């Protein structure tokens with residue numbers, strides 16, 4: 001099954017556009033789990049178990065693992081998701097971008113080592129730098145377009161021939177890179193006006209939308225701007241607001257509650273399907 005088919009199914013099966021971001025910061029996870037790789041694995045697996053009923057997928061951020069030489073833990077986390085929650089989409093967030101020969105290694109990292117359904121990439125180096133990912137036509141390739149951070153405007157909002165650069169990126173991906181229907185775009189929930197403009201340009205292409213929760217993006221505005229014509233169309237990511245919702249030993253239940261409330265809030269505002 002292709003990434004886009006799996007995503008369409010997961011939205012409907014779990015009635016959820018929520019993607020749970022796995023950004024396990026040793027300074028913020030429960031102290032008894034923070035000091036070992038086994039503890040890190042337990043934290044991630046318990047979060048996955050707690051939030052799976054309310055989410056369409058998971059997005060591990062590679063830096064939280066590689067910075068502490070915990071790539072083997074990330075391998076196990078990905079295997080746990082695939083084995084226990086095979087209908088949830090697994091997006092590896094690594095935002096890679098490099099010349100083709102190196103990109104081949106990054107594509108192998110995402111799709112062979114971690115066996116992710118999709119990966120985030122940076123479009124700055126152009127089509128040949130994306131080709132090794134695009135060649136894996138059953139996999140999703142999710143391209144940075146209008147990022148959620150304030151500094152994203154430095155380049156992405158530049159006027160290029162009367163149009164902001166991020167809209168050129170959206171058009172280029174929709175019209176030239178998406179030959180196999182496998183592409184998605186990253187657009188921040190912190191910029192709902194831009195999200196609406198991207199949606200207009202790309203039709204029903206899936207969007208990965210981080211920025212609700214800890215970054216303060218508005219769920220109602222996000223749903224109004226970003227849903228596709230069927231009332232789906234987005235993987236709305238929340239990481240810290242869900243991972244660190246609890247302050248005591250009931251942290252997993254607190255994360256489940258946060259995920260459930262976020263899912264419900266999204267469903268309240270998205271157009272009925």
Ligand SMILES: O=C(O)c1cc(=O)[nH]c(=O)n1[C@@H]1O[C@H](COP(=O)(O)O)[C@@H](O)[C@H]1O
Pocket residue numbers: 021023061093095120146147148149186187188210211212213214215237238239240241
């Ligand atoms: O590609 C991403 O996932 C991403 C793109 C972007 O524009 N902004 C953004 O915050 N992200 C990621 O989404 C997650 C957001 O985390 P929270 O702010 O804690 O919900 C982090 O893993 C970021 O690396």
